[in-house]
Amino acid sequence: xxxxxAVTLFLIQIFNCASAQDFPNRPLRIxxxxxxxxxxxxxxxxxxxxxxxxxxxxxxxxxGATLSAIATAKAQPDGHTLVFAASALWLxxxxxxxxxxxxxxxxxxSMVSNQPVVLVVAPSLSANTMKELIALAKAKPGVLNYGxxxxxxxxxxAGELMKSMGNLDIVRVPFKGVIPSVAAxxxxxxxxxxxxxxGVVSLAKGGKVKLLAVSGLTRLxxxxxxxxxxxxxxxxxxxxxxxxxxxxxxxPAAVVSRLNKEIVAAIRSPDIEKKILAFGSEPNSGTxxxxxxxxxxxxxxxxxxxxxxxxx
Numbered sequence: 452x453x454x455x456x457a458v459t460l461f462l463i464q465i466f467n468c469a470s471a472q473d474f475p476n477r478p479l480r481i482x483x484x485x486x487x488x489x490x491x492x493x494x495x496x497x498x499x500x501x502x503x504x505x506x507x508x509x510x511x512x513x514x515g516a517t518l519s520a521i522a523t524a525k526a527q528p529d530g531h532t533l534v535f536a537a538s539a540l541w542l543x544x545x546x547x548x549x550x551x552x553x554x555x556x557x558x559x560x561s562m563v564s565n566q567p568v569v570l571v572v573a574p575s576l577s578a579n580t581m582k583e584l585i586a587l588a589k590a591k592p593g594v595l596n597y598g599x600x601x602x603x604x605x606x607x608x609a610g611e612l613m614k615s616m617g618n619l620d621i622v623r624v625p626f627k628g629v630i631p632s633v634a635a636x637x638x639x640x641x642x643x644x645x646x647x648x649x650g651v652v653s654l655a656k657g658g659k660v661k662l663l664a665v666s667g668l669t670r671l672x673x674x675x676x677x678x679x680x681x682x683x684x685x686x687x688x689x690x691x692x693x694x695x696x697x698x699x700x701x702x703p704a705a706v707v708s709r710l711n712k713e714i715v716a717a718i719r720s721p722d723i724e725k726k727i728l729a730f731g732s733e734p735n736s737g738t739x740x741x742x743x744x745x746x747x748x749x750x751x752x753x754x755x756x757x758x759x760x761x762x763x
Contacts, residue, residue, distance in 0.1 A: 474530055474706050478508040481696070482519035483535040485628040489566060489647030489730060490694055494535040496726055497563060497696070500717035515628065516540065516601050517549070524551035528699040530706035533560070537694040538753075541746050542603040545757040558702045559742035561714045562695035566732035567667035568609050568645040570680065571660040573636050576643075581664045581683030584643070585617050592620035598632030598641040599625055605692040606632065606645040608753065609666050611762060616685045623763045636660055647692070648674060648731035666690040671731050693735075693749065695742050707739055
């Protein structure tokens with residue numbers, strides 16, 4: 452038995468080395484969320500940066516959070532199919548049936564960024580600060596709506612955490628992506644939403660939405676006058692889009708290592724770091740093991756909230 456195990460290990464090592472030497476041998480695909488979203492912009496930035504080092508084109512395909520996860524989980528485990536994902540990939544299974552296992556079916560490669568969302572409200576809403584919004588919601592229980600993207604996306608988590616921490620009766624209105632939820636705010640169909648900052652800066656300047664607060668524990672360097680939700684009425688409030696790149700589970704470790712090497716080098720280059728910061732994000736690359744640990748912590752932290760009777 453020991454000899455068989457040794458032979459098996461030896462063959463696996465040979466396979467991994469051969470796979471790494473032959474990788475990549477065709478264009479890579481990165482599946483990601485909706486076109487124009489913050490994650491889409493980050494995906495395209497990273498894809499363009501790693502293509503020269505890999506010696507192959509890197510094509511970005513927008514399939515939305517759920518379909519992107521499914522496509523990657525079912526791909527060949529050879530490193531040519533990746534997904535740029537955030538919390539929805541590993542948190543959705545707590546609240547809905549999905550056709551993948553968030554742990555077994557994926558191999559984390561590297562985190563890319565930590566990105567908070569911002570709370571935007573309709574210009575017609577009387578609240579101009581977070582404290583005024585909380586007071587308005589308490590005065591009118593069940594009247595105010597918030598628009599969110601798909602289940603377990605950061606825009607959804609932010610709304611439900613605000614409800615929980617503020618003991619607020621506000622109603623979730625789900626959309627197929629965060630961009631339509633912002634359009635609904637502008638149209639007066641919902642009163643608030645939680646997009647990332649880059650997509651709403653021009654809208655706020657044009658008076659089409661009002662920016663109230665940011666979901667991180669610290670203010671954004673690119674928007675220092677925008678207070679945090681934590682400092683504005685809900686102490687300790689923090690929701691971040693901790694986004695990164697994963698590939699299909701069972702992909703050889705040597706291939707994952709090669710991808711990690713090129714992705715981390717790209718993210719840590721001064722030019723890419725500067726662009727990520729301009730998106731209102733914080734660059735955050737590292738090892739596959741560190742990304743795996745982050746996923747496990749997120750799952751542990753959010754499970755009780757998402758399985759509570761008040762979760763919507």
